Amino acid sequence: MRLSASFGAAMASSLAVCRLHMKGRGSLSKCLQKVDTFLHRTIGTNVVAVQEEREGCKSLYGVQAERQEQAERSVLISCHSRTNEKKFLKYLSRHGDINKYFFYESYGMYAVVEFANREGLVSLLEEAAIPSISHESMVPFKSRLLSLRNLGSADASNQQSGQQCQPQTTIPINELIQRLSREESIEQQITSLTHVYQLTEENSRLRFLVCSLLKDIAAAYFPECTINPFGSSVNGFGKLGCDLDMFLDLDGISGRNAKMPKSGLWLEYQMKRANSERAVTQSLLSVIGDCVDQFGPGCVGVQKILNARCPLVRFAHQPSGFQCDLTANNRVAMKSTELLYLYGELDPRVRHLVFTVRCWARAHGITSSIPGAWITNFSLTVMVLFFLQRRSPSIIPTLDHLRDLAGPGDKSVIEGNDCTFVSDFGKIQLPSNAETLEKLLCEFFEFYATFAFNKMSISIRKGKEQNKPEVAPLHIQNPFETSLNVSKNVNVTQLDRFVALCQESSWLLQQSDTNTPRGGNAGKAPTPWGLATLLMPSQVAGIKGRKKRRREPASERIKSLLESLKNTNQHKKS
Ligand code: CTP
Ligand code: MG
Numbered sequence: 259m260r261l262s263a264s265f266g267a268a269m270a271s272s273l274a275v276c277r278l279h280m281k282g283r284g285s286l287s288k289c290l291q292k293v294d295t296f297l298h299r300t301i302g303t304n305v306v307a308v309q310e311e312r313e314g315c316k317s318l319y320g321v322q323a324e325r326q327e328q329a330e331r332s333v334l335i336s337c338h339s340r341t342n343e344k345k346f347l348k349y350l351s352r353h354g355d356i357n358k359y360f361f362y363e364s365y366g367m368y369a370v371v372e373f374a375n376r377e378g379l380v381s382l383l384e385e386a387a388i389p390s391i392s393h394e395s396m397v398p399f400k401s402r403l404l405s406l407r408n409l410g411s412a413d414a415s416n417q418q419s420g421q422q423c424q425p426q427t428t429i430p431i432n433e434l435i436q437r438l439s440r441e442e443s444i445e446q447q448i449t450s451l452t453h454v455y456q457l458t459e460e461n462s463r464l465r466f467l468v469c470s471l472l473k474d475i476a477a478a479y480f481p482e483c484t485i486n487p488f489g490s491s492v493n494g495f496g497k498l499g500c501d502l503d504m505f506l507d508l509d510g511i512s513g514r515n516a517k518m519p520k521s522g523l524w525l526e527y528q529m530k531r532a533n534s535e536r537a538v539t540q541s542l543l544s545v546i547g548d549c550v551d552q553f554g555p556g557c558v559g560v561q562k563i564l565n566a567r568c569p570l571v572r573f574a575h576q577p578s579g580f581q582c583d584l585t586a587n588n589r590v591a592m593k594s595t596e597l598l599y600l601y602g603e604l605d606p607r608v609r610h611l612v613f614t615v616r617c618w619a620r621a622h623g624i625t626s627s628i629p630g631a632w633i634t635n636f637s638l639t640v641m642v643l644f645f646l647q648r649r650s651p652s653i654i655p656t657l658d659h660l661r662d663l664a665g666p667g668d669k670s671v672i673e674g675n676d677c678t679f680v681s682d683f684g685k686i687q688l689p690s691n692a693e694t695l696e697k698l699l700c701e702f703f704e705f706y707a708t709f710a711f712n713k714m715s716i717s718i719r720k721g722k723e724q725n726k727p728e729v730a731p732l733h734i735q736n737p738f739e740t741s742l743n744v745s746k747n748v749n750v751t752q753l754d755r756f757v758a759l760c761q762e763s764s765w766l767l768q769q770s771d772t773n774t775p776r777g778g779n780a781g782k783a784p785t786p787w788g789l790a791t792l793l794m795p796s797q798v799a800g801i802k803g804r805k806k807r808r809r810e811p812a813s814e815r816i817k818s819l820l821e822s823l824k825n826t827n828q829h830k831k832s
């Protein structure tokens with residue numbers, strides 16, 4: 259989900275100041291390592307190790323249930339940057355044992371504190387005071403977003419704010435280029451990029467906590483509701499700073515899963531009827547959007563975008579710095595999140611390649627945070643998955659194959675769309691493919707540099723090119739709503755840019771002056787090489803300049819492609 263330009267810019271500046279201070283208690287680290295199931299996967303292409311790891315994988319639902327439960331025992335506290343940590347903890351511990359806490363900065367210092375049980379949380383909230391006000395009026399809505407107040411002055415001065423900071427957003431691209439240039443192989447560059455960009459344990463917890471705070475607002479009307487994150491916040495491909503897509507789930511009371519008694523008397527709730535499910539979604543979101551706007555502490559810039567194909571409420575959650583999109587009745591998107599998560603867990607190369615391609619695309623403006631004719635991260639991810647299905651032997655299975663492996667409990671039909679696929683990772687056998695990340699990256703660019711976009715559609719369901727069913731420059735079949743094109747928004751210009759950059763990147767990776775470490779003089783910035791070169795401003799517009807470089811024999815195909823590109827550029831200019 260994307261933001262308007264002005265909204266995006268406002269949030270970008272606020273995100274720039276976000277810093278995460280992490281403070282786990284030593285005794286907690288073991289327990290946290292167990293919980294951290296999907297954020298820090300091991301690296302490598304050892305097929306046996308990968309298989310073993312896969313069998314130990316938790317389903318997305320398992321991870322979500324665990325995180326949700328943690329979030330419900332947590333509070334978000336705004337505190338002074340010089341808060342005396344010891345005293346702060348001592349004060350909180352009076353209410354109950356604390357499982358985990360960490361500090362971060364976003365418009366000031368915040369702490370996320372998770373109690374070991376709900377009693378601790380309830381006791382803390384019971385003791386919290388109502389702010390006294392003299393001039394302003396105040397909305398009397400209590401939430402788990404609190405402020406630490408201190409009447410004494412001594413604490414504020416005797417503690418240096420010395421915690422180690424971790425950025426909550428990604429490092430600037432120039433810094434990343436330098437960091438990658440110090441690595442010794444392209445393989446290492448790729449894995450290093452993933453580690454720098456992926457969501458941290460704390461960032462993930464904060465995302466679930468924000469959902470849980472939102473749920474408290476929605477629960478005023480719908481006590482049985484849940485609010486779950488979906489999209490890149492949980493599918494394993496999220497980059498620090500990505501938006502927070504949320505799904506208001508009222509399935510428990512929707513009538514969809516209602517069980518009718520077979521005989522005898524029974525009572526049922528009288529419920530108002532509406533013209534369509536879409537109309538119900540719109541009215542729910544409209545009301546919840548108003549509540550978030552009027553009562554939600556820290557929720558600003560609320561926009562109700564109810565006429566979109568998928569109606570949503572968009573806002574910024576200031577204390578976390580997240581840009582939030584709240585949807586309802588969006589169960590297919592939840593399924594595609596689950597599918598992406600599964601693919602990411604099947605083989606570590608999937609996540610590494612997706613992170614690398616997403617980062618490369620962002621560096622060249624192929625993707626954007628502003629809505630428009632750009633390729634989206636979701637489309638790019640599907641393109642990477644398709645490419646990995648097309649390897650020989652394939653690295654990941656087709657969606658049809660995953661459907662064939664499904665058990666009775668996996669059956670899922672949503673609005674007439676078959677969303678069934680296997681949930682038991684252990685049932686999935688993968689052929690042995692040991693291609694390196696370097697090779698895969700190079701081949702990815704070559705694959706799309708020469709793909710017949712004019713005729714063919716990309717389908718991860720079939721794992722094969724399909725004839726394009728409609729005239730769109732780029733056709734990527736929606737995995738579940740198969741009549742839809744995920745990249746309907748993309749225009750010819752954007753597709754051409756993507757292809758040109760794939761051609762260029764493929765060519766660059768085959769040059770020995772690009773694909774070998776350059777080293778660097780001590781104390782000086784290292785010379786960019788390998789993946790770092792690919793993230794630098796594109797040379798596509800200035801191919802002529804590169805003629806002076808000594809060229810190694812590159813693949814004839816890529817050379818001729820570059821030639822044709824050069825000719826097209828010259829043709830356009832004349
Ligand atoms: N989605 C979908 N069909 C689309 C667009 C999105 O099913 N045409 C689903 C996908 O599950 C996607 C999620 O909605 O992951 C959220 O969409 P979006 O925020 O656009 O993508 P993300 O994957 O979250 O990526 P980003 O980090 O750019 O937000
Ligand atoms: Mg998203």
